[in-house]
Amino acid sequence: MSLKWLINTGSTIPKKYHIIFWSGYFAFNVIRWGSYFNDYWYSLKSNLVEFPLHIIIVYVNIYFLIPKFILTKKYKRYILFLLLSLIILYVVRTGLNYLLVTKNIWPEAEGIQKAFTFNHIIAVTLGELYVVALASAIKLTVDWVYEKTRFEKLKKVQLRTELNFLKSQIQPHFFFNTLNNLYALTLEKSDAAPEVVLKLSDIMQYVLYDVKEPFIKLYDEINYIQNYLDLEKLRFGDKIISTTSIIGDIDKIKVPPLLFLPFIENCFKHGKKGDNKIKVVISFENVADKNLIFKVENSFQNIENKEITNHGIGIQNVKRRLELLYDTSFELKTSIKKNKYCVQLKLPI
Structure with a gap:
């Protein structure tokens, strides 16, 4: 100073x-x-x-x-x-x-x-x-x-401004991907297209109107993720196999909004190869009211490590937000086990 x-x-x-x-x-x-x-x-x-x-x-x-x-x-x-x-x-x-x-x-x-x-x-x-x-x-x-x-005070304002900017980057990124999915369905004249529009409408309401606070209820974020999974299932049908588990009491847990979705999107980005099924396993665990552990793993086929590590704007955005919000008190680990790509994120409650 x-x-x-x-x-x-x-x-x-x-x-x-x-x-x-x-x-x-x-x-x-x-x-x-x-x-x-x-x-x-x-x-x-x-x-x-x-x-x-x-x-x-x-x-x-x-x-x-x-x-x-x-x-x-x-x-x-x-x-x-x-x-x-x-x-x-x-x-x-x-x-x-x-x-x-x-x-x-x-x-x-x-x-x-x-x-x-x-x-x-x-x-x-x-x-x-x-x-x-x-x-x-x-x-x-x-x-x-x-x-x-x-x-x-200026530091807090700067932090809030940067976080809002990073959050605003995620929204168009997500909508761009979803609209691409919708476009593909309309080309196929799929009967699922109207339901996709309704799901997308719910997600847009959540992103544009509900996500205004720096932290939101974890349950709301999980519902948001489930809507996204439903959209992908409407597009890919039986090719998508997903399970979501919740361990421990998460009623009072709040998390930064739109934090987990880029990891879920990443599953479909690297999982949709050929006619193979895309398996996605998601879990949220409350560890003794001290830490929240988020895990996601997905199957993939014939993908190089270089492609996995190059996540694009979504994952880099999440990393930056985590650094701003939690400094060094979070842990983000990625690993490759056989035909599975695994992510584990640990956040303080």
Whole structure:
């Protein structure tokens, strides 16, 4: 996170809090030094002279010196201008105290002290640096917290935007494939075409209207998958053999929408070879209310490993969504066992 955020954060602390801070600090100083000298009238007069100067040098440091020199890495110039500011402030403060408050410009020291002596310069300078450091530290801390919060919000917005974009990619991808299936049925003048249209209508309603939240009920997603399987069965008939099993209680489980379908689509992409039957086995398992395990396996014929690993937009999309949503807390494994292609996805509940 760059320090340049300091340049434009003057509004991070509302004005009323500036007033509260300086009023509280002023009252504290009046009481503190009034008690020390046992002279509250003197303490009030001296603080009335000094506090406007404190405020000026603090704001010069925060809103001019730091942005102009610290943020541009001109550290020598920063030190130079800060020293010049302290010198000017010392002269003005000492003169005003002498003219308006007391001839004894350093009453807390023993004896009568003169102005512009080394010890007096050091004492006044250290006092001013203390005020500058305290106020600047508060301001920079508030700005850092503000910027950190803003950064987290932007990060969430960016994540949500990317997830929505990835989800929107899946929808046309799915509809394109389904419309191709429907087109094939119409060419064959199949009686299944009207039922396909009805199934597709149900799926479109789910995708376009129901899937608006980042997480949905697993049961809804399973119903969506079942509709897709029904569509494929209408197209391929007895060539499709599919089973879906649910192990454990999944009533309260929520998952990202449209997450599992690309794996199911992949089964038909690689399974529909020649006149062989396409066998698809799907399972969802709740493991001790800690993890959800999704498994799918399909038979395939005469397919090269290279073709299997090149899944296209669907699977790559899913992987990216999983990384954004779960970081490293998910496990995705693929394997080839004899004539079966297997996928196992483990998600935290």
